[in-house]
Each structure stands twice: as C-alpha cells, then as structure tokens.
Amino acid sequence: MLAIWELGLTAQVFLGLSLFAFGLEAALVLFHFIGILYAKCVMYRKPSVNIAREELPGVSILKPMVGVDPHLQENLESYFKIDYPKYELLLCVQEEGDPCLQIVKPLMESYPQVDAHLFIGEKCMHEGGCKIGENPKMNNVMPGYKASKYDIVMISDSGIQAYPDILMDMVSRLGPKVGLVQGLPFCTDRKGFPAVLDKVYFGGAHARMYLTLCVLGVNCVSGMSNMIRKCILEEAGGLAEFGKYISEDYYMGIACFRSGYVQRLSYFPAMQNAGNPSLKSFRKRMVRWTIVRLATIPTTLVLEPLSECIPLGFFVSWAGWYVFNLDPVLFFMCHILQWFLLDYLQLMALQREPVNFSKFDYAVAWAFREIMFMFYFLEGMFSRSVAWRTGSYRVRYGGYLEEIR
Structure with a gap:
C-alpha cells in the first residue's frame, strides 16, 4: 500500500x-x-498636452559621460536639438582630462541658446563635495543634480540618441498621479552582426517582457532614459540614497510607488546608439x-x-x-x-x-x-x-x- x-x-x-x-x-x-x-x-504616438508651451514645466537633464564613443557627438548633439521650451542640460564628466570634453565643449559653444552647464566630478569633490556611494553613475551626476533648478529630473545615458519630441512626450505622460516615465530600451540601425543581435534582443525577448510588465504596472525601470519628479528622490533621502546600489533605477521605481505615484512608459523608446557593439560587450x-x-x-x-x-x-x-x-x-x-x-x-x-x-x-x-x-x-x-x-x-x-x- x-x-x-x-x-x-x-x-x-x-x-x-x-x-x-x-x-x-x-x-x-x-x-x-x-x-x-x-x-x-500605442508606441510612437504624437505627444499632446493641454497647456500652452510657455506654461510647460522645466526639465533638468542629467547626462553622465565617461570616455568617447564613436557616436558620442551625434548622441549628445541630439539633446541640444530637443524641441521643448524650458530645459537645462547638465553635462557631468568625472575627470578634468576626460577626452569626451573635446566633444562636449565645442557643442556647448555651437548651441549657446541651450541652457547647458558642465560639471567635473573630480573638481566638485575638491570643492567640498563628497562621495555618495560606490555607484559611479550616481557619483558622476551628483554635482549636476545639486545644481538642477527644475522639479522634474531626467537621467539619460551618453549612448542614448534623443528624438526631438522626447521631452514633450515624457512630460505629457507625467500626469498628476504619475511620478516616473521611462523609455523602452531599443536600438538604432547600425551595421554588423553584434548590432543585429542587439536589435533582435531588445526588439524581441526584452521588449516582450518589458512592455507587458509596464502595462501590468510592475516595477522594471530602465536607467538608460527616465524622467522622475525630484520630490520622490528627496523623500527617499535624495539622490545620494541611490548611490549604494548597482540597480539605482530599480530602487527609484520602488521610491516612486512608496511616494504614492505610479509609473508610465514613454511613447518613444530610448534609442541606444553605441558606436562599437561587439559580441564581447553583449x-x-x-x-x-x-x-x-x-x-x-x-x-x-x-x-x-x-x-x-x-x-x-x-x-x-x-x-x-x-x-x-x-x-x-x-x-x-x-x-x-x-x-x-x-x-x-x-x-x-x-x-x-x-x-x-x-x-x-x-x-x-x-x-x-x-x-x-x-x-x-x-x-x-x-x-x-x-x-x-x-x-x-x-x-x-x-x-x-x-x-x-
């Protein structure tokens, strides 16, 4: 038995x-x-807002940069060309001798109408700043965050190429109960098998889970390009609170929910445009x-x-x-x-x-x-x-x- x-x-x-x-x-x-x-x-909808352009809220864009990528100038220049009435571009570089400054400074001179500011993390440290944790990206953008003047903060990686309407779209998605808007990671058209591999992965397996989880309201924030209310970060302890994590984007999503807000997905994807894809980097x-x-x-x-x-x-x-x-x-x-x-x-x-x-x-x-x-x-x-x-x-x-x- x-x-x-x-x-x-x-x-x-x-x-x-x-x-x-x-x-x-x-x-x-x-x-x-x-x-x-x-x-x-749903994706690629034309953004629409119900208020006049001059009444749109200002946005502070934090751009962490280290080294030079073959497409860095193209990517960075796309942020100088954003069609939005009120934003500041906070360019954050870790060291004074970083070669990316040879691209950053000429762009700032070419677009004087853009409210752009350069921050050298190493220099800021010597002027009384302090290390906020081990996360190099958070340490990089911290000086720019401290100087930001708007209540909406966008963090965007140096390898992301912006659509002209990206700020208009993200702000239109940032309703009264929405605290964070993120971009779906996708890829521009580049040549070579590693570039095809990137596009196939981010357009297939990754997009399937990412889109569905976002629709269901599950926290899966990507740090490549996201917009968040500064009050959420401050309530969680400021940007310094996220410097101890490797997945600072995930914990920003948690902070958003804990503050009583929800997350939304941008209608425009975060277009990765790194100039040197390889099987090793993948x-x-x-x-x-x-x-x-x-x-x-x-x-x-x-x-x-x-x-x-x-x-x-x-x-x-x-x-x-x-x-x-x-x-x-x-x-x-x-x-x-x-x-x-x-x-x-x-x-x-x-x-x-x-x-x-x-x-x-x-x-x-x-x-x-x-x-x-x-x-x-x-x-x-x-x-x-x-x-x-x-x-x-x-x-x-x-x-x-x-x-x-």
Whole structure:
C-alpha cells in the first residue's frame, strides 16, 4: 500500500508540474501578444498636452559621460536639438582630462541658446563635495543634480540618441498621479552582426517582457532614459540614497510607488546608439544584468530561465508528452517556431522603418541569443563582480555595491 501511495503522490506532482508548464506557456504567449499590440497601437504616438508651451514645466537633464564613443557627438548633439521650451542640460564628466570634453565643449559653444552647464566630478569633490556611494553613475551626476533648478529630473545615458519630441512626450505622460516615465530600451540601425543581435534582443525577448510588465504596472525601470519628479528622490533621502546600489533605477521605481505615484512608459523608446557593439560587450552586459537581477530579486533564479524560449520549450514538451503522449520533439519544434515568429512580429511592431538586415540575419541572431542565454545566465549566477568603465565592483545581496580596489 505504501508503494501505491508513493506512486500516486508522484503522479500528482508530475500532473501539477505539467499544468504549471501549460499555464506558463499560455501566459508568455499572452505576453507576446500584449507586447506586439502595445508596440503597434500605442508606441510612437504624437505627444499632446493641454497647456500652452510657455506654461510647460522645466526639465533638468542629467547626462553622465565617461570616455568617447564613436557616436558620442551625434548622441549628445541630439539633446541640444530637443524641441521643448524650458530645459537645462547638465553635462557631468568625472575627470578634468576626460577626452569626451573635446566633444562636449565645442557643442556647448555651437548651441549657446541651450541652457547647458558642465560639471567635473573630480573638481566638485575638491570643492567640498563628497562621495555618495560606490555607484559611479550616481557619483558622476551628483554635482549636476545639486545644481538642477527644475522639479522634474531626467537621467539619460551618453549612448542614448534623443528624438526631438522626447521631452514633450515624457512630460505629457507625467500626469498628476504619475511620478516616473521611462523609455523602452531599443536600438538604432547600425551595421554588423553584434548590432543585429542587439536589435533582435531588445526588439524581441526584452521588449516582450518589458512592455507587458509596464502595462501590468510592475516595477522594471530602465536607467538608460527616465524622467522622475525630484520630490520622490528627496523623500527617499535624495539622490545620494541611490548611490549604494548597482540597480539605482530599480530602487527609484520602488521610491516612486512608496511616494504614492505610479509609473508610465514613454511613447518613444530610448534609442541606444553605441558606436562599437561587439559580441564581447553583449556577453558582458547580459552577464552583468543577470548578476544584478539575482542580487536584487532572488526569485529571478527560477523565474527567468522558465520565461525563456528554450528552457520553457523543454519543460512544456515534457508536459505534452506526459499528459497527452505527444511527440516531444515535434512539440518542441512547434514551440520554437511559434516564439521565433512572435519575436519577429514584436520587432517589426517596434521598428517603424525597414530593418537594415535580412531575415536570414534575423534568424541567426535570434538563434544565437536564445542558445547563449543559459551560458550567460550560468556565468552570472556564479559571478559576483561586475566591471564598469571606471572600475570593478562586487555586488552584494540587495544590490549593494562594494568596489574592488
């Protein structure tokens, strides 16, 4: 009787796992459709506001910069050309001898009508400033934040290219109950396989989860380009409070909710336009993000692999064989084809002009990313250190940073 009972319990567990696999597959297919419909029907709307241009609130844009990227001038100049009546551009550089100053200073001279100011972090430290934590990005922008004069702050990475209407769009989304507006990470058209890989990932797998979670109101803020009310930061302890975290964007999202506000997604994506994409940089980014997510949200260890195409394909194919005696190989191939097509539709919904690569290039990049996911994830799972431009850091549980000296 004991053997029969144990067998019955095992069957119940396997049946429960099978139903969970089917439910997860259905939920993620729904995520696909939500992301596709949102990208197709909502993204790239023309911003509209109900007040006169002269009454629009001012915005302080913080631009952290380190070193020179091949597209730095193009990206930075796009912020001098933003069509918005009242904003200041706070350009934050860490060291006096940084080569990016050879681009920053001429641009400031070429656009004297733009309220732009340059801050050298090293110089500010000597004039009475202090280090606010280990996060180099927060230390970089802190002098600019202290000098900001508007109640709305936008933090935008140096590798992001701005649309002329980006401020108008974000401000129009910043309603009375909205405390933070963020841009969906996407990519400009660049040449080479690493650039195709970036676009396929950010337009497919990443966009699917990001768009759907934002629609559902889940906190998943990207630090690439976001706008937040200064009162939220001050209530949380000021910008210095976020200097101890590697994922300062995630904790800004938490601060937004704790202040009683909600988050919204910009209608325009945050267009990444780095001039030197490579397979090495892609791997380092995927591993670093895995380390950050595991340290900040430990449930990622289980949930993230099961949200990916190939691991979920194995899981649901086993469930189909166990419950319905379906051919697992055929089931797995159908699953892969379905995700391949849905990710392609997701990318095409976000890409409003023809892509600069072929369907074969897409297939190779998509397969490469899906196959390499588990390798990147495992590397991140067994790593605790990350390298940024200014140094190396050890990530502690809770997303805390410790510099490796």
